[in-house]
Ligand code: G3H
Ligand code: 13P
Ligand code: NA
């Protein structure tokens with residue numbers, strides 16, 4: 001069944017678990033997420049970015065998610081629009097039937113330039129007014145996502161600040177978060193706590209204090225009724241990097257967010273954990289390996305099935321580690 005983000009994250013808060021929010025733009029990703037959820041009895045958040053909507057077309061994204069709901073009617077599903085760049089973009093998704101939207105007012109509508117606080121409050125408040133009147137939840141973002149190790153926003157098609165960021169920008173201020181929530185009434189708030197988008201988060205194996213867990217704690221203490229969201233939460237599995245590079249890929253040394261630190265964040269109020277890169281890496285690794293080992297194969301179903309299996313395994317692991325398993 002289609003449910004709102006608020007319904008799901010209220011349940012998650014009550015029971016102390018987190019929910020991975022996987023980005024989707026094709027059928028294999030959606031089937032992997034749903035098969036993993038079915039196997040572990042987990043509720044699901046699937047999200048489409050602007051890039052996903054440009055790739056597949058909004059109607060296809062919508063109907064693929066509706067098809068998943070039809071095939072697995074016992075699994076609660078949130079259909080979420082990721083990183084909306086204006087109230088108009090969010091309005092379009094609400095019209096299409098999304099049950100949750102993100103208004104990312106931390107950046108201007110170009111998706112690159114950090115915005116003023118007043119701008120962020122204004123576009124987010126407008127979106128909440130519209131969304132709530134339609135029963136749709138809203139995620140806002142305060143602070144600019146960036147790696148505390150590199151000072152870079154990371155790679156994400158179209159979304160992400162340009163240039164070096166200051167530590168101040170990369171850590172959401174708890175007092176400002178409280179003011180933001182009281183002015184906008186968002187259901188969930190994406191915070192900056194040291195993660196960045198894409199595969200290139202950290203250049204060295206991360207230490208166990210790579211995220212600002214104390215900052216997460218302080219924000220949660222100030223706004224206990226707002227669900228916290230961690231973007232840029234891929235763990236960049238080293239085993240998949242090795243497989244990609246073993247079978248012809250060329251991905252330089254790089255590291256993601258250790259799952260243990262996400263679990264630590266969940267203990268202190270993180271409820272939605274955004275993951276895209278990990279499924280991209282797993283599917284690319286599985287396809288490269290299959291094609292290298294089966295050079296005569298030309299049936300896409302054979303290599304796409306390998307990709308689906310690789311992605312399913314990652315989804316199962318995240319549902320189990322975040323405590324989502326058994327909560328559907
Ligand atoms: O926003 C998170 C996703 O990683 C977006 O990626 O814009 O390439 O679809 P995309
Ligand atoms: P990753 O690039 O770490 O998977 O993050 C995805 C994300 O935050 C989508 O909004
Ligand atoms: Na989002």
Ligand code: ZN
Nearest residue numbers: 197231232274
């Ligand atoms: Zn994001």
